[in-house]
Amino acid sequence: MTRDLIEYDVLIIGAGPAGLAAAIRLRQLAASSGREISVCVLEKGAQIGAHILSGAVIDPIALDELLPDWRTLGAPLKTQVSEDEVVWLSAQHALPAPHWSLPPQIDNRGLYVGSLGELCSWLGTQAEALGVELYPGFAAAAPCYNEAGALIGVLSGDMGRNAAGEESARFAPGIEIRGRYTLVAEGAGGSLTRELEARYGLREGVGESHYGLGIKELWRIPAERHRTGSVTHFLGWPLGREAGGGAFLYQYGEDRIALGLVTHFGYRNPQLSPFDELQRLKTHPRIAALLAGGERLGYGARSINEGGLQSQPRLSFPGGLLLGCAAGLLNVLRIKGTHTAMKSGMLAAEAVAAALQAGREHDELADFPAAVAASWIGREQRDTRNVKPLLSRFGTVLGSLFCGVEMWLLALGLRLPWTLRHPAPARSKMAAAGNYPPRPPLKPDGVLTFDRNSSLMLANISHEHDQPPHLRRQNTPAQEEARVIRFAAPEARYCPAGVYEREGDSVRITSQNCLHCKACELNDPEHSLLWHPPEGGSGPQYIGM
Incomplete structure (x- = not known):
């Protein structure tokens, strides 16, 4: 089967807050350096924001860093918590x-x-204005690797196969879309993330x-x-x-x-x-x-x-990075992940831009996990590392009480020295x-x-x-x-x-x-x-x- 091939400097899977923040930051860095960086974002939803769902109470800390004038630019976040x-x-x-x-x-x-879906739709317009190519309606069906085993892109899914997998009258083959680096921001439980974790052993020593x-x-x-x-x-x-x-x-x-x-x-x-x-x-x-x-x-x-921290896989692998909820960056205490997802996208963009500037491609950006750990994402993860284990072990009542005690001690400058392990895999x-x-x-x-x-x-x-x-x-x-x-x-x-x-x-x-x-x-x-x-x-x- 003959497939079309499109190549970019950076391919991003998922137009959620992590993927869109990465795309915007890459184009900002390209503009400031005078060096062109081509960026493509694939989104399986029919429109940007169509598959996005969250509560959502949003901490604007990452948005303030990415687009400081977002309030005057018309971002759809109007209601402050009072x-x-x-x-x-x-x-x-x-x-x-x-x-x-x-x-x-x-x-x-x-x-x-407000609505996270509406915010992502707005971020999509900001990304497009900066020259990012957005492709809604394109699902990443399978990863593509080079001879060295590095991720070099994805195949978008075929269109028009019938229930038996046969080509129908409306059949159109998927496209091979490559990137010198691929950023995976497909959310929790993504199929591409699942395959990459298995191929590169990203969960070794971590578990489910x-x-x-x-x-x-x-x-x-x-x-x-x-x-x-x-x-x-x-x-x-x-x-x-x-x-x-x-x-x-x-x-x-x-x-x-x-x-x-x-x-x-x-x-x-x-x-x-x-x-x-x-x-x-x-x-x-x-x-x-x-x-x-x-x-x-x-x-x-x-x-x-x-x-949280104890379940976080290795975030880097040959040819790409895991971002946002694909990387497990939700702050379970605050029930918030938008700000950490966006910050991870920004840090990923900076790591990729530096690698491209040095003429590298398809290698492992091993400095990215350290950058995440050194940022306020890492501080939040370390501060809340015991929350989920406490809730799992002691239930909602006692677990919440113990979490509250630990958080108050932390607020007073007393960090507990131990890190609790998760119990056995939850599904068991x-x-x-x-x-x-x-x-x-x-x-x-x-x-x-x-x-x-x-x-x-x-x-x-x-x-x-x-x-x-x-x-x-x-x-x-x-x-x-x-x-x-x-x-x-x-x-x-x-x-x-x-x-x-x-x-x-x-x-x-x-x-x-x-x-x-x-x-x-x-x-x-x-x-x-x-x-x-x-x-x-x-x-x-x-x-x-």
Whole structure:
């Protein structure tokens, strides 16, 4: 098969905050040095921002460094956090924590709340204005290597193959896109990251990362009840002791509310459904009263990388670097990764520009991990390194208490000398379904609570039905039957999109529903599922998320 070949100085996979920050910084460095650096960004979503989802409360520290005049340039971050609280929920009551008791590291006042998708769309326009070539609708299907084994680019996915993998009438082969360096910024659980970690042993001595699932709804409520700039994080009900995690409720603009639930993977009960628990959350008197008379505008989900410093893979390899959530740079204490992702992209751009200036290509930029560690990213990672292990070992109540004590000691200048290890890989904790009764069903009312199908309508999902399946089993049929019987097909509950439906001792897969959240690969107790990118442009088309 003949493929077109396009070559650039730098190829970036993923138009999220990390990839776009890297692209912008590269072009800034090119302009200041007078040396041309060609930059290409591939994005699997149909538009820049279409697959981007976050809470999102954004620390502007990296944005201030990258584009100091972003406020006057029209960036879509208008709402500063003015009220910030942490609330413990029971089924009927809400107990706010005294603000003086909360460690200063989690204070959100003065930060910005808004849509990360809209911010990335805006960053895309800034990148294009600087000469970056953006290609939405192009998924990185496979890596390309040279004879020395270095990454030299990727193949974009073929278009127009049918479900059997055969060429249809609309077939168009993918393109080979090369870069002297390739920056991988495809988010948590990316398929390219998975292959690179295995090929180059990037996780040697580290082990698996730890993940969670964030499910979000976007609401519009009556303006008279809206408190713009109010940020609330909830602990306790409805997850309780079933799983680690918590909820968030952010108010911004004139009438917008971002409401969501983060469920840490590693829970034991395979009957748990994070989607159902989010619907249950909205029945709490405090939240139901706020949403009354409102309208649900959006729905989506994505997995997040929560492992922190102890789970961080090696960030450099021959020919490229890992950035952002692909590198595991989320600050789990602050529940923020946009600022660290952007900073990693900027540091990567500086490392690549220096290498290109020296006439190098396709080698390993071994100074990049040290630059990350020496930056404020590294300081945040070191400061919060024990947060996830404490939550995993002691649960939400005691774990949060111990985290608070450590953070207060740190604020007083006392850094604890030890680094806790993560427990065993989170997915291995899931127990047999026979040990747990099914969770009581919650009948959707179509006003406050909803089913998956009506939720998916708000995600604007588009997949070509006659294309090769992008969700693939690794188990043999016998292994798969045993897995379904033992765990009662947990993916039928933890998938937020209704992709999986149990039928006897097997599972039917409706891949057209996929939100690309990667939960099926990251949470299955036997690692029986692998997610691969479908045709470019497929998936959700998030608006305002």
